[in-house]
Amino acid sequence: MNYDIEKRELIMSKKVNELDVFVLDFVNLLKEYVLVSGYVSILTGRSRATEDIDLLIPPLNIKEFEEYWKNFEKAGFECLNTFKPDEAFSMLKEHAIRFAKKGKPIPNMEFKLITNDVQKYSLHHKIKVILGKRQMFISPFEMQIAYKLFLGSEKDLEDAKHLYVLFKEKLNKKELLSLIDKLDVKDKLKLIQ
Amino acid sequence: MNINLEELEKEKQKNFEERLAFVELWANYVKNNSDEVWSEQQNLLINSQYS
Numbered sequence: 001m002n003y004d005i006e007k008r009e010l011i012m013s014k015k016v017n018e019l020d021v022f023v024l025d026f027v028n029l030l031k032e033y034v035l036v037s038g039y040v041s042i043l044t045g046r047s048r049a050t051e052d053i054d055l056l057i058p059p060l061n062i063k064e065f066e067e068y069w070k071n072f073e074k075a076g077f078e079c080l081n082t083f084k085p086d087e088a089f090s091m092l093k094e095h096a097i098r099f100a101k102k103g104k105p106i107p108n109m110e111f112k113l114i115t116n117d118v119q120k121y122s123l124h125h126k127i128k129v130i131l132g133k134r135q136m137f138i139s140p141f142e143m144q145i146a147y148k149l150f151l152g153s154e155k156d157l158e159d160a161k162h163l164y165v166l167f168k169e170k171l172n173k174k175e176l177l178s179l180i181d182k183l184d185v186k187d188k189l190k191l192i193q
Numbered sequence: 194m195n196i197n198l199e200e201l202e203k204e205k206q207k208n209f210e211e212r213l214a215f216v217e218l219w220a221n222y223v224k225n226n227s228d229e230v231w232s233e234q235q236n237l238l239i240n241s242q243y244s
Contacts, residue, residue, distance in 0.1 A: 001228055013228040013229060014229070014231075014235075015233055016232075017235070017236040017239040018239065018243045018244070022243075044223070045223035045235060046216075047219050047234075047235060047238060048238070049238065049243075107243060157213070161216045161217060161220070162216050165216070165217050165221060166220045166224055
């Protein structure tokens with residue numbers, strides 16, 4: 001894989017797996033989004049699977065949501081929380097909602113509105129991933145590493161270590177240290193170095 | 194049953210350190226091999242979860 005930090009672009013020639021296909025098919029239906037958390041590590045090679053993929057989207061109105069809903073249904077996705085789009089839209093204001101391929105709850109997409117500055121940062125600094133003729137947008141590695149240190153479970157620390165080891169020569173170290181400082185996780189950095 | 198919590202805690206910590214060491218080993222493998230090579234191995238693990 002080739003990561004160009006200036007262009008904020010990651011070019012990959014990996015053989016796509018079932019999880020990648022699920023993600024690519026879903027994000028193809030969206031206008032603006034960023035993929036965050038565990039899937040970023042898995043996409044870049046971490047040796048684990050997951051039942052859900054975390055996806056953030058900017059706030060949207062009911063009309064825009066209903067348009068998405070129609071397209072999700074046409075593409076064979078269903079909401080796991082409710083069959084009614086207006087109910088789903090109300091839920092979305094309170095918590096994430098999940099979409100999966102019809103009749104197949106795993107894997108599923110955890111669809112969440114952007115509400116805080118960490119999430120806004122991920123969207124505004126997103127990285128374009130080019131996988132053959134397809135593409136997707138993921139959260140920047142510096143934020144992924146810092147936020148995974150903040151979450152702090154063993155799985156999160158392992159995800160952070162994977163990204164750190166893989167990209168350490170290409171990371172913006174100043175930015176990484178600044179985010180680590182803001183999230184107050186300096187003490188955990190030694191675990192991944 | 195006599196459970197030594199201190200010993201279990203040490204074992205847990207040792208386990209985690211060993212896993213972190215493997216994460217490092219595997220990340221270096223990904224770094225030093227082509228995408229086609231590492232993804233073929235990763236896909237065996239991932240695809241088996243969803244079939």
